[in-house]
Amino acid sequence: MDPWKEDLLQTFQSIECERQVLAMVAELARKLEFDYCAYGLRMPLPLARPKTAMFSNYL
Numbered sequence: 001m002d003p004w005k006e007d008l009l010q011t012f013q014s015i016e017c018e019r020q021v022l023a024m025v026a027e028l029a030r031k032l033e034f035d036y037c038a039y040g041l042r043m044p045l046p047l048a049r050p051k052t053a054m055f056s057n058y059l
Contacts, residue, residue, distance in 0.1 A: 022055045 008028075015021055021039075029037035038056030 018053065018055060022057065025055075026057045 011024060012021075015024065025037050025039055029035075036056065036058050038054065038058065040052065040054045042053075043051040
């Protein structure tokens, strides 16, 4: 595995909250020369009313 991929996986494993995920995604976006980023997550359970979370650094 490429060293940068291993570093990324290690960093994700140490994350404890949504704010840390957003900070990491925003940092990766800046490295790719993007000013803003967004991501969403949909929990698979419960089937009837799954929880959806959206995060972004758009103002």
